[in-house]
Amino acid sequence: MAYSIEAALDSGQFSTVMVSTDSEEYAKIACEYGAEVPFLRSEATSSDTASSWDAIEEVLLGYEKMGKEFSTFCLLQPTSPMRSAEDLINAYQLYGEKNATAVVSVCELDHPLAWCGTLGEDYSLNGFIERRQDGQRQGMKTFYRPNGAIYIADIERFREDRFLYREGGYAYIMPKERSVDIDTEFDFRFAEYLMRNN
Numbered sequence: 661m662a663y664s665i666e667a668a669l670d671s672g673q674f675s676t677v678m679v680s681t682d683s684e685e686y687a688k689i690a691c692e693y694g695a696e697v698p699f700l701r702s703e704a705t706s707s708d709t710a711s712s713w714d715a716i717e718e719v720l721l722g723y724e725k726m727g728k729e730f731s732t733f734c735l736l737q738p739t740s741p742m743r744s745a746e747d748l749i750n751a752y753q754l755y756g757e758k759n760a761t762a763v764v765s766v767c768e769l770d771h772p773l774a775w776c777g778t779l780g781e782d783y784s785l786n787g788f789i790e791r792r793q794d795g796q797r798q799g800m801k802t803f804y805r806p807n808g809a810i811y812i813a814d815i816e817r818f819r820e821d822r823f824l825y826r827e828g829g830y831a832y833i834m835p836k837e838r839s840v841d842i843d844t845e846f847d848f849r850f851a852e853y854l855m856r857n858n
Contacts, residue, residue, distance in 0.1 A: 661679065661686065661689065661690060661693070661738040662689070662693045663738075663741035663742075663743075664736040664737070664738050664740070664741065664743070665677060665679070665690060665693040665694060665695045666693065666694075666745075667736070667743055667744055667745045667747070667748060668695075668734075668736055668745075668748065669694050669695075670745035671745040671746075671748035671749050671752075672745075672749075673734075673748050673749060673752045674734065675730075676696065676723075676728075676730070677694065677695045677696065678695055678696045678697060678698065678719065679695045679696075679697050680697075680701050680705075680715050680716075680718070680719050681697065681700065681701055682700050682701040682702070682703070682705075682706040683700075684700070687700060698722065698723070698726065699722050701715060701718065702718060704718075705718045712735060712737070712811075713818075713822045716733060716735060716818075717819075719733075720733065720815065730815060731814065731815060731816075732755075732812065732813065732814055732815060733812070733813060733815055733818070734748070734752075734810065734811065734812045734813075735810075735811040735813075736748075736809070736810065737808050737809070737841075739808060739841055739842040739843065740807065740808045740809035740810075740839075740840070740841055740842070741840075741842070741851060741855075742809070742837065742838040742839065742840050742851065742854065742855075743765070743809040743810060743834070743838055744838065747765070747809065747810065747832070747834060747838065748810065750832065751763050751765060751810045751812060751832040752812065754830055754832050755812050755830075758830050760812075760814075760828055760829060760830050761813065761814045761817040761818075761824075761826075761828035761829055762811070762812060762813040762814065762817070762818070762824035762825075762826075762828065762829035762830070763810065763811075763812040763813075763829070763830050763831075763832050764806050764810065764811055764812075764824055764825070764829065764830075764831060764832070765806070765807050765808075765809040765810035765811075765831075765832045765833075765834050765839075766804040766805060766806055766807055766831045766832070766833055766834070767804060767805065767807045767833065767834050767835065767836050767839035768802060768803070768804055768833075768836065769802075769803040769804065769805055770836075772800040772801075772803065773801075773803045774789065774790065774800055775789060777789050804831060804833065807834055807839035807841055808841040809834060809838070809839065809841075810832060810834075811824065837854060837858075840854065
């Protein structure tokens with residue numbers, strides 16, 4: 661959480677840096693690092709079934725009740741601690757240059773999508789990979805995935821259907837070494853390794 665707060669503050673891109681949490685302990689830590697926590701997250705947006713978009717809507721409504729409205733939001737998930745202030749500056753620059761409705765950070769996939777498939781219950785490889793004339797990696801398209809680090813969106817457009825991947829949305833490409841998205845203990849250890857050796 662602290663890495664995300666520090667990157668946001670150091671970037672100078674935000675009028676408000678806030679943390680949405682249902683934990684008083686985390687709220688205290690967030691405030692110590694310079695973020696604001698004007699209210700705690702509700703039980704409804706803290707459950708395993710709630711989405712980040714639910715939490716964002718709750719934050720926007722909470723600020724509106726306080727008389728504070730925004731035109732744009734930026735979601736910085738704490739599970740992406742490698743993003744930098746420079747990434748945020750560059751992503752917002754892209755947002756402005758493109759007159760975008762959204763910017764989402766992405767990174768290149770490790771392997772071509774053509775080399776990926778699903779397996780049935782018996783683990784048969786039949787149909788796992790489509791038969792192709794050209795199996796050379798160099799001839800394949802480059803594929804990207806959202807890396808979880810930066811989601812910038814125009815609030816009015818976001819509220820239409822909470823979908824960012826459309827005309828008017830653009831990708832901000834980040835290198836793999838700053839695209840670690842911590843979902844598992846392995847991800848955590850890998851992030852620790854990169855931070856120690858950076």
